[in-house]
Amino acid sequence: MVNLVALQMTSVPDVESNLSWVYGQLRRLPAEQTNLVVLPECFAFFGGRDGDQLALAEARYEGPISRRLKQMAAEFGCYLVSGTFPLEGEDAGHFTASSLLISPAGEVMAEYQKIHLFDVSVNDSTGSYRESKYTQAGNEVVVVDTPIGRIGMAVCYDVRFGGLFNAMGDIDILVLPAAFTRYTGEAHWHTLLRARAIEKQCFVVAAGQTGEHANNRQTYGHSIIYSPWGEVLAELPHNRGSIQAVVDVLQRHSHKANMPVGEHNRFRSEIVK
Numbered sequence: 001m002v003n004l005v006a007l008q009m010t011s012v013p014d015v016e017s018n019l020s021w022v023y024g025q026l027r028r029l030p031a032e033q034t035n036l037v038v039l040p041e042c043f044a045f046f047g048g049r050d051g052d053q054l055a056l057a058e059a060r061y062e063g064p065i066s067r068r069l070k071q072m073a074a075e076f077g078c079y080l081v082s083g084t085f086p087l088e089g090e091d092a093g094h095f096t097a098s099s100l101l102i103s104p105a106g107e108v109m110a111e112y113q114k115i116h117l118f119d120v121s122v123n124d125s126t127g128s129y130r131e132s133k134y135t136q137a138g139n140e141v142v143v144v145d146t147p148i149g150r151i152g153m154a155v156c157y158d159v160r161f162g163g164l165f166n167a168m169g170d171i172d173i174l175v176l177p178a179a180f181t182r183y184t185g186e187a188h189w190h191t192l193l194r195a196r197a198i199e200k201q202c203f204v205v206a207a208g209q210t211g212e213h214a215n216n217r218q219t220y221g222h223s224i225i226y227s228p229w230g231e232v233l234a235e236l237p238h239n240r241g242s243i244q245a246v247v248d249v250l251q252r253h254s255h256k257a258n259m260p261v262g263e264h265n266r267f268r269s270e271i272v273k
Contacts, residue, residue, distance in 0.1 A: 001033070001248055002035070002249060003246045004173070004244065005036065006205050007025050007038070007241075008040065008236045008243070010213065010219075013052065013214055015044050018046075025241075026076045028242070035079065039177060042209065043082070043083035046209060047213030050134060053086045053095060056086050057089065058087055058088065059087075060088070063087075065085050066087075069100065079148065080102040081101055081153070082098075082100040082102065084177055085097075085098065091136075095135060099111070099177055100112075101144055101146075101153065112153035112154070113139075115140075115164065119131055122183050124182060126217050129181075141167045143168050150171050152168040152173070152174045155177055159178070165196055166268065166270070170262055174205070176205070177207050177208075180209075181217070185219070185220025199261065201252055203233075203247055206226075210238055210240065211238070221238045222235060228251070228252040229255060
């Protein structure tokens with residue numbers, strides 16, 4: 001059994017404040033459970049200017065944010081998905097929007113770099129988003145075999161691109177940190193996430209930003225956990241906080257046996273085996 005946990009945040013442009021809030025939430029985890037905790041996209045710094053993230057970009061796994069995350073995972077003995085925070089890119093003008101999977105021993109098991117960047121126009125208070133101005137897009141599909149199951153990693157806008165999930169092959173749990181805008185979230189958040197759960201026959205843990213941020217950006221919230229059948233196991237609409245669902249990952253094998261979608265898929269394009 002594993003306790004799936006999503007933290008929902010209204011992150012501010014202050015790294016220490018956001019890290020302290022996460023620490024307070026992790027202190028509440030049930031110690032008797034094996035916990036998998038997912039943080040939102042841009043959990044450590046959000047609501048500032050677009051270029052502010054660039055100044056925070058760290059060397060891989062050795063900067064202050066990375067160290068704090070590893071310490072927290074080890075202290076509370078949990079698997080921790082870091083949402084995203086900036087790591088150094090290939091040039092000085094760009095960073096990678098990186099999501100780390102950290103083990104209960106405080107070791108980095110995997111890094112996923114957000115592949116699909118949010119360069120769009122939206123009918124909201126911000127209007128235009130150009131994530132690629134400072135963010136270097138990733139190019140690797142990341143799936144990690146762990147003692148609690150096979151975990152696929154994606155971030156926010158990625159959820160719209162079904163080919164990414166097809167390329168993951170078989171997974172037990174999909175983790176998806178996000179900062180969906182309120183406008184797009186109201187239209188598409190639940191539909192896209194539920195579709196991913198159903199098509200992959202996996203658990204989905206999606207952790208979001210919520211509310212209005214310091215730069216007036218509005219995010220949708222509704223952090224949610226889905227079952228492999230597309231059922232809502234837990235959801236937090238608007239407030240900051242956490243949701244949890246204790247699940248038996250082996251449960252999904254009965255769904256696969258009864259309806260072997262993966263075997264029937266004639267358009268498989270698995271990149272990760």
